[in-house]
Amino acid sequence: xxxxxxxxxxxxxxxxxxxxxxxxxxTIDTGETGGKWKVVFFWPKDFTFICPxxxxxxxxxxxDLADRDAVLIGASTDTxxxxxxxxKSDERLANCEFPWIADNQKKLANALxxxxxxxxxxxxxxxxxxxxxxxxxxxxxxxxQGRNPQEAIRVLDxxxxxxxxxxxxxxxxxxxxxxx
Numbered sequence: 001x002x003x004x005x006x007x008x009x010x011x012x013x014x015x016x017x018x019x020x021x022x023x024x025x026x027t028i029d030t031g032e033t034g035g036k037w038k039v040v041f042f043w044p045k046d047f048t049f050i051c052p053x054x055x056x057x058x059x060x061x062x063x064d065l066a067d068r069d070a071v072l073i074g075a076s077t078d079t080x081x082x083x084x085x086x087x088k089s090d091e092r093l094a095n096c097e098f099p100w101i102a103d104n105q106k107k108l109a110n111a112l113x114x115x116x117x118x119x120x121x122x123x124x125x126x127x128x129x130x131x132x133x134x135x136x137x138x139x140x141x142x143x144x145q146g147r148n149p150q151e152a153i154r155v156l157d158x159x160x161x162x163x164x165x166x167x168x169x170x171x172x173x174x175x176x177x178x179x180x
Contacts, residue, residue: 001113003138008038008129009111014102016083019094023080028073028099030108031133037070037160038129039152042103042114042122046078046086050146052093054124057149059096064153068160069131075101077109077121119143128156 002009010031016023030040041058043051055074062072076083080102087094101108103122109115114125124147128137137155141147158165163175 014080015099016080041126044121072098079104
């Protein structure tokens with residue numbers, strides 16, 4: 001699995017965003033950052049039980065991430081048409097206005113090393129990537145445990161200080177200043 005310090009893989013992949021029209025060949029280049037941080041999170045499968053709770057949770061943070069010069073990108077190994085159908089079937093997901101990568105060939109998931117060998121789907125992985133496309137934080141959960149999306153904000157805040165941040169540090173709190 002790729003980890004802190006590794007370059008985030010660069011692929012041009014199908015992406016689905018919104019419910020206004022059927023997918024029409026839209027893509028995203030995972031190697032581009034536009035000079036911003038990225039929070040990329042994978043879920044195992046569309047039309048499941050835990051995944052919508054995470055997608056909605058991350059979606060609620062989209063504006064908070066934008067305030068931190070970060071973009072939110074979701075992904076699973078489903079197709080763009082499956083993403084579209086799932087969003088159309090659930091108003092809460094339709095309101096999650098961020099791109100959903102359709103990694104149905106598992107190019108990105110395999111390059112990241114996050115595919116469960118038995119189930120053949122991506123683990124619940126979150127990557128925080130800096131503006132130079134270098135991974136700065138990774139968390140991976142098994143298929144049956146949901147994540148706390150708010151933790152991505154806390155970690156991003158800490159990473160952006162470029163300081164020593166203690167356990168449970170929150171934005172606005174003192175950072176560590178070791179004596180010389």
